Amino acid sequence: MIIGIRQIPSRYFLSPLAGYTHLAFRMAIRELGGLGLATTDLVQASMLLAEKPKSLELVATHTDDRPLSVQIFSGHRDQLVKAARWLEEHEYQGVDINMGCPMAKVNGQGGGARLMCDTQNAQATVAAVVEEVSIPVTVKMRLGWDDEHITAPELARSFEQVGAAAITLHGRTRQQGFHGTVNLDGIRQTVEAVDRIPVIGNGDVRSIEDAQHMQALTGCDAVAIGRGAMLDPWIFHKLSQVARGESPTDPTPTEQIDFLVRHFTLMTRQHAEYSCMLFRKFAGWYGARLGIPEDLEDGLRRFTTFDEFDAIVEAIRQRHGERETSIPTALVKVPNGPNERW
Ligand SMILES: Cc1cc2nc3c(=O)[nH]c(=O)nc-3n(C[C@H](O)[C@H](O)[C@H](O)COP(=O)(O)O)c2cc1C
Structure with missing residues (x-):
């Protein structure tokens, strides 16, 4: 599939999991085959611009770590614009703007999911970043702030109008955090709201069947998998086997x-x-x-x-085999408790 000027070899993407999906994990997964696009952890735009060692670590990559997008966040438009320019100057191939992070420290400064609350500002922000760089600009967001403010379809359409190359949509609201189920209908409405850019569905895909279910019910162009890739790093390989009409094989x-x-x-x-x-x-x-x-x-x-x-x-x-294997579902920690305290 195509994202802007980029050819992506598979419709199954790695969704960023801060603290887990670092360079080593991405590379190890890529070697198993079947992975389309991967995205770095979210990086604070101002810290990247200041070239803080922690931020440079997060954007560390390798010629085999392709295709890759770097995800940036900020509540300040000029910082996002400058960080995107920095990325282009440093030969990264794609920039992803975070509009989905529910954490208070990100939302408090107007970044992450908070950007979804002011649709005009969000559109102007994406427009400014797109204008600044020639590499594709994508946005990762949630359905909206809460059930009363489902802004994803409107935002996706408005981002497309100003030149965004693709949208990744986690089918939950900010209010939901990681609770409840993913709203596939909300993803479908967003797919229908855009004319031609790809919408990548995301949330709770842990198996081949989950991915197929999401694609069938939403019409999304690709599926991004986060925690499911931690549970089963072979999931991309297996999905690509199925896409080629082969039976998926489990690793020995x-x-x-x-x-x-x-x-x-x-x-x-x-x-x-x-x-x-x-x-x-x-x-x-x-x-x-x-x-x-x-x-x-x-x-x-x-x-x-x-x-x-x-x-x-x-x-x-x-x-090996002395202890029974199990599915390590609870090991990727998600923020819990009242979300205003995250
Ligand atoms: C520990 C953790 C870290 C995350 N870090 C990021 C991040 O840096 N950027 C981002 O856009 N989403 C981040 N997410 C959200 C995931 O990319 C994804 O949207 C969400 O987990 C739902 O997809 P999944 O069920 O496939 O994991 C994170 C989620 C978790 C659990």
């Missing part, structure tokens, strides 16, 4: 352990020894998914050297 235990090693190895290229710390947040997830015995999962949470990592992996290979 060896392939799954190899994926764990590959993910860590790629991480070390960016973060060297610090990867031992960074990998800890994935321990529980790999533990459940691969059925790694508890003591070894614990080891993945504590190791401090590459040698220790190698020893743990060797033990996982020997003892």
